[in-house]
Amino acid sequence: VPSVNVGAIWPPEGTQELDPWGLPLGNTLLLLFSGVTVTAAHAWILQDKTSAFSGALALTVILGTVFLLCQAYEYKYGVKFSWRENVYGSIFFLTTGFHGMHVTVGTLFLIFCLGRQFVAASTKKTSDVLNCGFTSQQHLGFEAAAWYWHFVDVVWLFLYLSIYWWGHE
Helix, strand or coil: CCCHHHCCCCCCCCCCCCCCCCHHHHHHHHHHHHHHHHHHHHHHHHCCCHHHHHHHHHHHHHHHHHHHHHHHHHHHHHCCCCCCCCHHHHHHHHHHHHHHHHHHHHHHHHHHHHHHHHHHHHCCCCCCCCCCCCCCCCCHHHHHHHHHHHHHHHHHHHHHHHHHHCCCC
């Protein structure tokens, strides 16, 4: 429950509310769909369908990048308050910025996995040393990145509800 110090309402009185049904909802749908694509990539690598795996992984990377670009757009043009104004601004920029950093790290993990897969596909049968791709039996690096990506998705759902949706009239 918001304290009396912030007017017992959330966001605090005088703070411009963010429309949860615009860009934030679009970003939420982007991340939810990226969770579907990374899960599909996992299912395809378990079946040794490496081209489908690479396609789903590339789509996940694209969705993560678009999410970050939309977040940057929102920071630049959608938010009419600063982190210095009140506790809401501080919490908004801290949590969404920290989440954006984690999306960046997760996207880099997935790019690294995709790069490994492309190197393995381009060097197939030429060198066992460079065979660094994923198979149905060996894909722990990708699985760790996928778990991390799902964690980022779940955290965003919490942020969407608590930052954008809660308190919106």
